Amino acid sequence: MKKKVLFIINPIAGVKRKDKLPRLIDAALDHVQYTYDIVYTEHRGHATEITERAIKDGVEVVAVAGGDGSVNEVAMALRGTSVKLAILPYGSGNGLARALGNPMKIAEAVRLINTGKVRAVDTAKVNDHVFFSLIGIGFDAFAVKVFDREEARGFLAYAWAAIRSLSAYQSYSFVMDCDGVEYNGAAFLINICNSDQYGYNVRIAPFAEPDDGLLDVVLVRDLPKWKAVWLVFLVLMNKHHNSRMLEFIKARKVHLQTSRHAYMQVDGETMHKDKQFDVQICNEQLQVLVKP
Numbered sequence: 001m002k003k004k005v006l007f008i009i010n011p012i013a014g015v016k017r018k019d020k021l022p023r024l025i026d027a028a029l030d031h032v033q034y035t036y037d038i039v040y041t042e043h044r045g046h047a048t049e050i051t052e053r054a055i056k057d058g059v060e061v062v063a064v065a066g067g068d069g070s071v072n073e074v075a076m077a078l079r080g081t082s083v084k085l086a087i088l089p090y091g092s093g094n095g096l097a098r099a100l101g102n103p104m105k106i107a108e109a110v111r112l113i114n115t116g117k118v119r120a121v122d123t124a125k126v127n128d129h130v131f132f133s134l135i136g137i138g139f140d141a142f143a144v145k146v147f148d149r150e151e152a153r154g155f156l157a158y159a160w161a162a163i164r165s166l167s168a169y170q171s172y173s174f175v176m177d178c179d180g181v182e183y184n185g186a187a188f189l190i191n192i193c194n195s196d197q198y199g200y201n202v203r204i205a206p207f208a209e210p211d212d213g214l215l216d217v218v219l220v221r222d223l224p225k226w227k228a229v230w231l232v233f234l235v236l237m238n239k240h241h242n243s244r245m246l247e248f249i250k251a252r253k254v255h256l257q258t259s260r261h262a263y264m265q266v267d268g269e270t271m272h273k274d275k276q277f278d279v280q281i282c283n284e285q286l287q288v289l290v291k292p
Contacts, residue, residue: 003060005029005036005113008047008074010066010090021065021088021106028110034061041066047073055083061113061289065106067091068133068199072267076130079123080284086113087288092153093199093268095133099210100195100290116289121210123282124194127274129266131194132286134205137256137277138189139220139228140198141263142169145270155200162232171222173259178217178251186222188231192254192279193218199268206241207248213281217249254279 007025022038029036041047051062051074063086064074071087078085088109089097100119103109126135136144140162147161174190176183193205193216208216220231223245234240254277261273 002035003033004058005034005061005063005086006050006054006059007036007038007063007065007088008041008050008070009038010041010047010064010070024107025110028107028114030114033114041070045073048077051077055081059083061086063088063110063113065090068093068095068268071096072130072132072269075123075132075286079130079282079286082287084118084287084289086110086116091199091268092158093202095197095199095268096195096210098199098201099133099197100288102290112289112291115292117292118287119211119290120285121288122194122213123284123286124192124215124279125282126192126264126266126277126279129271130282131266132210133195133267134191134193134198134208135267135277135279136189136191136198136265137258137262138172138187139165139169140189140191140204141265141270144265144268145263158200159236162236163229166225166228166232172262175257176217176219177253177255178249179253181249181251183219183247183249187258188220188222188228189218190220190256191218192216192256194281201238202236203238204235204240205248206238207250211285214250214252215254215279215281217247217251217254219247219249220245221247252281 061084065088087097143162143165174187193208195210196205196208197203205216256277264271
């Protein structure tokens with residue numbers, strides 16, 4: 001009996017055209033092993049609803065064509081199940097796919113359904129939001145908000161949004177507990193990461209592994225504007241790993257309190273501001289198809 005695959009396509013994600021995707025899927029998928037259906041999302045959160053129905057219908061694989069936000073929606077429903085996730089990287093940054101070393105070419109990504117192996121990836125939670133790559137509290141979340149307003153997409157547009165954000169952004173005071181160890185002061189940004197990068201191969205947390213049962217906290221304390229410009233350049237070029245401007249901390253649970261409501265992004269999607277952030281690794285894992 002053939003196994004079922006459901007392809008969920010976000011028609012507005014990223015910059016790649018998707019009109020040829022159904023034919024590409026049909027050409028790359030192994031029809032001896034699989035039968036498939038294609039569904040298009042219509043609104044935010046729709047991918048989660050579609051995936052929940054697909055699990056009840058007995059699918060073996062859910063493949064999502066979109067960015068990290070679309071991946072997050074599908075993964076929310078798949079975590080803790082045996083149904084496998086395949087990622088077709090149609091987003092701008094494609095952070096989780098890149099962190100797992102998956103191909104960026106769509107045909108190759110489809111073929112992972114035929115030949116790929118399964119990697120069990122950790123899942124994490126901040127307040128009521130589940131995430132799989134990382135969250136950002138502070139500057140990077142503010143920059144994502146600026147980037148969302150831009151029509152252009154791609155690495156250069158992302159870099160320009162980050163640089164433009166520096167003039168208006170203000171740091172915040174914080175108290176943070178990481179597995180019982182307290183940190184405090186003023187922060188430029190705090191990232192709490194399951195995987196190593198924002199996307200575009202910008203590895204903000206170079207020591208993070210998505211299956212080690214730990215969160216990687218990246219703390220950048222308040223710094224002068226000229227140093228912030230230099231830091232943004234170092235991060236975008238992946239030259240920040242040995243910089244004294246960053247602190248790297250590993251923990252299973254993090255509690256963060258900020259002096260004012262701070263911007264937050266979850267897997268690249270902006271969320272409402274908050275002052276209290278409870279972050280932890282969850283028990284459920286996500287079964288993701290990766291290169292053999």
